[in-house]
Amino acid sequence: MTPSGKPRWLGTRVSSELRPVLGARLRAQHLIGPPAPGVADAVHDALAMQSQDPPLARFSIALRTGLSHDDEVVQQLGSGEVLRTHVLRPTWHYVHRDDVRWLLRLTGPKIISGTASRHRQLGIDDQVRDEAFSCIQRALSDGQTLTRKQLHPLLPVTGFARQGQVVGHLLFLAEMDALIASGPSREGEQTYRLMDEIVPEDTPLPSDEAAVHLVQRFVAGRGPSSVHDIQRWCVLAKGQITTALRDSDLAHGHVEGVELWWPADAPPRGDCRGTWLLPMYDEAYGCHDETRFPRPAGHRMGHTHVEGAGAGHGVIIVDGRDIGRFVLTGSARAKKLDLELAPRISTTTRAKTVAPARRLAAFTGAQKVTTSVTGVPAGAETA
Numbered sequence: 001m002t003p004s005g006k007p008r009w010l011g012t013r014v015s016s017e018l019r020p021v022l023g024a025r026l027r028a029q030h031l032i033g034p035p036a037p038g039v040a041d042a043v044h045d046a047l048a049m050q051s052q053d054p055p056l057a058r059f060s061i062a063l064r065t066g067l068s069h070d071d072e073v074v075q076q077l078g079s080g081e082v083l084r085t086h087v088l089r090p091t092w093h094y095v096h097r098d099d100v101r102w103l104l105r106l107t108g109p110k111i112i113s114g115t116a117s118r119h120r121q122l123g124i125d126d127q128v129r130d131e132a133f134s135c136i137q138r139a140l141s142d143g144q145t146l147t148r149k150q151l152h153p154l155l156p157v158t159g160f161a162r163q164g165q166v167v168g169h170l171l172f173l174a175e176m177d178a179l180i181a182s183g184p185s186r187e188g189e190q191t192y193r194l195m196d197e198i199v200p201e202d203t204p205l206p207s208d209e210a211a212v213h214l215v216q217r218f219v220a221g222r223g224p225s226s227v228h229d230i231q232r233w234c235v236l237a238k239g240q241i242t243t244a245l246r247d248s249d250l251a252h253g254h255v256e257g258v259e260l261w262w263p264a265d266a267p268p269r270g271d272c273r274g275t276w277l278l279p280m281y282d283e284a285y286g287c288h289d290e291t292r293f294p295r296p297a298g299h300r301m302g303h304t305h306v307e308g309a310g311a312g313h314g315v316i317i318v319d320g321r322d323i324g325r326f327v328l329t330g331s332a333r334a335k336k337l338d339l340e341l342a343p344r345i346s347t348t349t350r351a352k353t354v355a356p357a358r359r360l361a362a363f364t365g366a367q368k369v370t371t372s373v374t375g376v377p378a379g380a381e382t383a
Contacts, residue, residue, distance in 0.1 A: 014272065014294055014320040021224050021255050021291060022320045023270035024262065028222055029284045030064040031276060039065060039076035040096060046283055047217040048093040048103065051084055053311040056279035056328075057094065059363050063276065070363055074185060080198055084182040084190060085175045088234040090115060097199045101178060106210045108176045110235040115169070122166050123158030124173070131156045132170040133179055137194070145183035145191040211236060211244040215261075219250055222287055224260035224268050229288050258290045272320035275352045277360045280310030285317070293322040298343040300325045300374040316341070318352050324374070326357070328364060337366040340374045 014022065026032040029046065036042035042064040043049055051057035058073040067073055076082075080097065087093050087103050090111050095103060119125075135154045139146060152167045160166050171192065174180045181198060183191035205213065218233065219225050230241050245252070251264040262268060278285045285293070286306050293315075295301075299322065307313055312328040316339060324341035339357055341350065350371070357369050 015256065017255055018291060018294070019272055019320060020268040020270055021260065022272035022293065024224060024266070024268040025222055025284060025288070026272055026274070027270055028220065028266075031284060032270070032272075032274060035066040036064050039067075039073060040079070040081035041065075043082045043094050044096040044098070046221045047099060047214070048088055048095040049283055050091060050281040050286065051094045052092040053279065053281055054084075055364060056312065056314065057281065059360060060279050060282045061094070062363060063278075063282075068359075068363070070365075078184040080184075083199075086111070086172055087175075090172075097181075100181065100195075100199060101202050102205055102210055103214070104176065104178050105204060106207060106214060107235050108178075112173070112176050114235070115172075119169060119173075122160045122169055124166065124169060128156050128158060129170065129173055133174060133177065136171075136174055136180060136192075140180065140192060140194045143193070143197060145186070145193045147186060147189045147191050149189070151192065208244070208247070211240055212247050215241060215244045216248050216250060219248075219261050220263050220266075222283055224255070224262040224291075225288065226258050226260055226290060228290060232289060233287055256291055260291065274317075274319065275356045276317045277314055277326050277353075277356050278317055279314040280307055282314070285315055285322075293317055293320060295322040296342045296344070298374065299323075300340045300342070316353055318349050323349065326360070328366060330366075332365060335364060335366040336368045336370065337361045337364070339369070339371040341371065343373055345373070 023032065030036045030042060036045060039061055042061055049057060049060060055070070058070055061073050062068070082094050083097055083100055084092060084094055085100065087095055087100065088107050132155050135156070136151065139151060139154050148167065148171060151171065152164070155167055155170055157163060158166050171180065178195045180192045181195045183193040185191070214234070214236070215230055218230055227238060227241050227245065230236070231238050245261055249264055250261045251267065252259055252261045254260070255268070280286065289305060292305070301307065314326050315322050316324040316326055323345050324339060327338045327340065328335060329338065330336045337357060337360060339353060353371070360366070361369050
């Protein structure tokens with residue numbers, strides 16, 4: 001909030017103070033400037049990319065690599081360099097195989113402790129967990145890959161009524177223990193394989209050094225960033241993040257009253273011109289809160305930053321402003337892309353959304369694209 005109580009992000013203009021910050025973030029994420037050479041490079045540079053909505057997570061990767069087709073992204077994801085697993089907080093992420101072990105050691109214990117009460121409800125105790133791990137080890141030995149459905153009947157049963165939820169949490173615990181990782185997609189469904197067969201062991205870092213490494217990689221891959229930004233992104237405590245930033249070689253300063261950190265050799269500069277349809281969980285959108293893309297009044301999402309049911313949803317960014325929301329609806333044979341613009345968006349600005357919308361539609365197989373204005377009927381325009 002500003003001293004007057006108005007949200008910093010509420011407005012129709014990008015301030016001269018914020019513009020280079022947004023530009024630096026877009027460049028760090030390969031959305032401006034040279035694209036990443038490949039999928040594994042894009043994920044490595046970002047440290048991890050949220051992926052609980054796989055189709056749009058793959059589109060986020062395509063935006064950073066210049067790839068045009070979903071099949072191209074899927075093929076590169078199947079190489080084994082990038083894994084899809086729970087890490088950093090209890091949600092799915094794409095992560096490079098060189099980073100998965102140290103990130104699990106750093107964040108896994110707190111993620112597991114945060115799910116302890118839920119595991120008691122599910123009837124998962126140490127005995128059930130150990131039995132499940134043994135079953136998984138046997139089933140996936142010698143390079144075998146199995147889907148969740150194939151693993152389900154092999155795992156122990158608890159007294160909980162919905163065993164599908166038990167299976168999901170047992171696989172989650174196996175990921176946290178670095179027992180399993182994602183395997184190649186099979187008919188559109190993720191498989192699992194043993195981590196030790198695809199990711200070599202590494203030398204553990206002390207937790208304080210690992211925390212410094214995390215904040216430096218986070219800021220290099222998506223900064224300038226605040227303590228709050230990093231705290232939203234992973235389970236590390238605020239004090240741990242603050243100490244790690246102070247122990248790093250990052251520079252810092254204040255922008256619109258918020259302390260931000262950036263690489264010492266890359267101060268905020270550049271412009272944020274361009275148009276992107278960013279998925280709701282895209283790292284360039286969801287990672288930053290206090291100094292995010294400004295949003296005009298009447299926006300379809302109101303004061304909500306990231307919608308809880310964000311699968312198939314995203315935001316429309318034009319020249320550094322969040323001017324509306326997009327929604328993908330329908331089945332594979334009748335998919336539609338709806339653009340919902342805030343009131344009083346100019347014809348010139350609206351025209352800038354056409355080509356990016358066509359790109360998203362082509363990538364996802366949407367056969368129809370519609371544009372509407374939310375809040376009030378289309379009328380007076382602003383830039």
